[in-house]
Amino acid sequence: MCGIFGYINYLVERDRQFIIDTLLNGLSRLEYRGYDSAGMAVDGDKKNEVQAFKEVGKVAKLRELIAESKPDMTKSFESHAGISHTRWATHGTPTRQNCHPHRSDATWEFAVVHNGIITNYKELKALLESKGFRFETETDTECIAKLAKYLYDQHPDIEFTVLAKAVIKELEGAFGLLLKLSLPARVPPLVIGVRTSKKMKVDFVDVEFSEEGALPAEQASQNAAIKKSSASLLAPPDKSLLHRSQSRAFLSDDGIPQPAEFFLSSDPSAIVEHTKKVLYLEDDDIAHIHEGQLNIHRLTKNDGTSNVRTIQTIELELQEIMKGKFDHFMQKEIFEQPESIVNTMRGRLDTVNKKVTLGGLRQYISTIRRCRRLIFIACGTSYHSCMAVRGVFEELTEIPIAVELASDFLDRQAPVFRDDTCVFVSQSGETADSLMALRYCLERGALTVGVVNVVGSSISLLTHCGVHINAGPEIGVASTKAYTSQFVAMVMFALSLSEDRASKHQRREEIMEGLGKISEQFREILKLNDSIKDMCAKFFKDQKSLLLLGRGAQFPTALEGALKIKEISYLHCEAVMSGELKHGVLALVDENLPIIMILTRDNLFTKSLNAYQQVIARGGRPIVICNPDDPEFSAAQTEKIAVPKTVDCLQGLLNVIPLQLVSYWLAVGEGLNVDFPRNLAKSVTVE
Ligand code: F6R
Numbered sequence: 001m002c003g004i005f006g007y008i009n010y011l012v013e014r015d016r017q018f019i020i021d022t023l024l025n026g027l028s029r030l031e032y033r034g035y036d037s038a039g040m041a042v043d044g045d046k047k048n049e050v051q052a053f054k055e056v057g058k059v060a061k062l063r064e065l066i067a068e069s070k071p072d073m074t075k076s077f078e079s080h081a082g083i084s085h086t087r088w089a090t091h092g093t094p095t096r097q098n099c100h101p102h103r104s105d106a107t108w109e110f111a112v113v114h115n116g117i118i119t120n121y122k123e124l125k126a127l128l129e130s131k132g133f134r135f136e137t138e139t140d141t142e143c144i145a146k147l148a149k150y151l152y153d154q155h156p157d158i159e160f161t162v163l164a165k166a167v168i169k170e171l172e173g174a175f176g177l178l179l180k181l182s183l184p185a186r187v188p189p190l191v192i193g194v195r196t197s198k199k200m201k202v203d204f205v206d207v208e209f210s211e212e213g214a215l216p217a218e219q220a221s222q223n224a225a226i227k228k229s230s231a232s233l234l235a236p237p238d239k240s241l242l243h244r245s246q247s248r249a250f251l252s253d254d255g256i257p258q259p260a261e262f263f264l265s266s267d268p269s270a271i272v273e274h275t276k277k278v279l280y281l282e283d284d285d286i287a288h289i290h291e292g293q294l295n296i297h298r299l300t301k302n303d304g305t306s307n308v309r310t311i312q313t314i315e316l317e318l319q320e321i322m323k324g325k326f327d328h329f330m331q332k333e334i335f336e337q338p339e340s341i342v343n344t345m346r347g348r349l350d351t352v353n354k355k356v357t358l359g360g361l362r363q364y365i366s367t368i369r370r371c372r373r374l375i376f377i378a379c380g381t382s383y384h385s386c387m388a389v390r391g392v393f394e395e396l397t398e399i400p401i402a403v404e405l406a407s408d409f410l411d412r413q414a415p416v417f418r419d420d421t422c423v424f425v426s427q428s429g430e431t432a433d434s435l436m437a438l439r440y441c442l443e444r445g446a447l448t449v450g451v452v453n454v455v456g457s458s459i460s461l462l463t464h465c466g467v468h469i470n471a472g473p474e475i476g477v478a479s480t481k482a483y484t485s486q487f488v489a490m491v492m493f494a495l496s497l498s499e500d501r502a503s504k505h506q507r508r509e510e511i512m513e514g515l516g517k518i519s520e521q522f523r524e525i526l527k528l529n530d531s532i533k534d535m536c537a538k539f540f541k542d543q544k545s546l547l548l549l550g551r552g553a554q555f556p557t558a559l560e561g562a563l564k565i566k567e568i569s570y571l572h573c574e575a576v577m578s579g580e581l582k583h584g585v586l587a588l589v590d591e592n593l594p595i596i597m598i599l600t601r602d603n604l605f606t607k608s609l610n611a612y613q614q615v616i617a618r619g620g621r622p623i624v625i626c627n628p629d630d631p632e633f634s635a636a637q638t639e640k641i642a643v644p645k646t647v648d649c650l651q652g653l654l655n656v657i658p659l660q661l662v663s664y665w666l667a668v669g670e671g672l673n674v675d676f677p678r679n680l681a682k683s684v685t686v687e
Pocket of ligand 1: 379380381382383425426427428429430431434477478479480563564567684
């Protein structure tokens with residue numbers, strides 16, 4: 001999805017080459033999120049002049065365009081603000097015109113880049129058109145720049161933050177945006193990296209709250225009317241309502257602002273190469289960077305939430321977001337899994353004393369034990385990981401479990417009660433459907449738990465408590481290591497919840513022992529890489545369709561495998577619950593249809609074998625994922641992928657890895673760009 005990157009230097013002299021390179025590098029770090037065009041705005045040669053560059057396609061093409069335009073790269077700026085963007089088209093096709101940044105007018109008085117959606121842009125556009133503005137693009141974003149200009153023209157001495165607040169008050173939807181010189185955010189979040197030559201005085205920034213919202217009551221009601229009728233536009237808020245505090249972190253001992261650089265991004269991966277000091281904005285924060293100072297303002301009055309934002313040190317290392325010796329991020333991430341699941345368990349699972357400690361849940365665990373229902377809510381791969389652990393939750397906790405696709409849950413406006421616990425599972429922590437479902441559950445008073453990879457993401461900030469899965473940055477669009485880490489994190493969650501159940505003691509110990517061995521078993525499976533690659537070339541090349549069959553806990557594995565194959569290799573692949581085969585799908589089976597069947601031993605093995613027999617009887621020649629030396633599949637002609645045996649409820653962790661490899665090699669075999677599959681984005685921040 002769209003990515004934002006901004007770079008501000010204050011009293012740190014930088015030439016245009018440095019500024020443009022910093023912006024381009026920032027954008028290339030965001031490429032993995034998925035996008036179709038890119039653009040940037042930097043200062044021009046004359047005062048108050050802006051140079052914008054926009055191009056359809058990859059960041060490399062934007063780089064070429066800039067080189068062809070030959071701007072004076074030696075021009076130097078003591079202080080400068082540059083903004084840039086990768087766009088994933090939602091309103092309007094990917095064209096240069098629709099690329100961000102967008103402008104208020106021909107002089108670029110206001111330039112804006114934006115991530116998310118403005119749901120009331122049509123009303124705003126109609127209103128601004130009636131005021132004489134001429135729109136140049138099909139985007140929802142353009143109305144932000146024009147709105148800022150309209151308000152500013154009416155009140156030329158308005159403070160920038162007051163103006164930003166007034167603009168944001170009019171916008172509906174979920175968005176993060178950079179207005180040149182200003183940075184307001186309302187989901188998806190923005191991270192600000194700071195680099196100063198001297199140590200910062202304090203490691204926090206004060207938050208300034210509005211006393212009665214930003215607007216006096218009379219204006220606020222006037223605005224509400226505007227939103228409905230779009231008849232006239234608001235007067236800006238009274239600036240006497242704003243207090244202006246000093247941003248203490250960036251002042252020297254004598255109170256003078258010190259040289260500083262600010263890196264603004266949708267994602268810390270674009271910042272880590274410049275600085276490790278970052279600050280995460282919360283929902284509705286407006287960050288205003290002016291003359292080397294960062295101030296945070298709120299649209300709302302102080303509701304008891306924290307009045308500071310901490311400047312944290314991120315632990316991300318540059319090599320974590322580089323491909324290293326691998327050809328693709330997805331491949332790297334598949335091969336990282338023996339370590340990433342250990343990181344998920346580190347400090348939490350004590351296999352010697354058979355104990356699980358999840359610090360992020362400690363305060364809430366007894367409340368969760370008493371809940372009426374556990375509802376898992378997620379999308380895509382994260383939804384599959386929830387399905388994969390449903391059985392173990394039911395078994396260990398005996399709490400009724402529901403697993404919901406976030407979009408469907410919202411479409412149905414499903415009933416949620418105060419004594420429900422709702423678990424939101426998301427790699428990015430930004431998926432719009434999951435986030436909206438979270439807000440829906442919060443409004444209904446349910447306890448909410450996040451199982452999230454990205455620290456500081458919206459879901460991790462908005463949930464009452466949670467578990468970070470600690471899988472490390474996942475850059476490949478197809479989720480792999482996040483799936484296995486979510487799985488492990490949730491199994492540990494189930495183990496924690498059942499700690500007080502004597503009847504589950506033995507079973508819990510068995511699962512913990514199993515978890516202790518999983519990493520080594522992952523390594524064993526990854527040794528199958530070459531044979532899986534050959535198998536893909538031999539059996540699946542030029543096929544039109546593929547069936548994946550699994551039963552019980554292995555049905556989610558089949559679903560996840562089918563999603564990976566579809567999204568990366570564009571081969572139609574359908575996961576079928578093997579018990580359902582006889583109810584229709586069997587009609588597809590013949591000697592030509594490629595089929596993979598998951599047939600590792602568990603309590604449903606005999607039933608799963610029935611499906612296998614049904615396929616064989618129709619001339620099918622399925623490839624079988626089974627345990628090593630299973631006599632059932634000893635015939636020399638049976639194609640097998642042998643995976644080690646583990647505790648039944650963990651077997652899906654092992655079985656999914658060959659399927660990840662199948663999807664990877666299928667895509668590579670087709671010459672496809674594994675890390676950037678068509679029409680997909682890493683963080684799906686639109687509904
Ligand atoms: C598939 C994939 C997607 C995501 C889904 C949810 O490989 O990555 O299906 O799982 O978009 O994303 P998160 O987990 O970030 O909420």
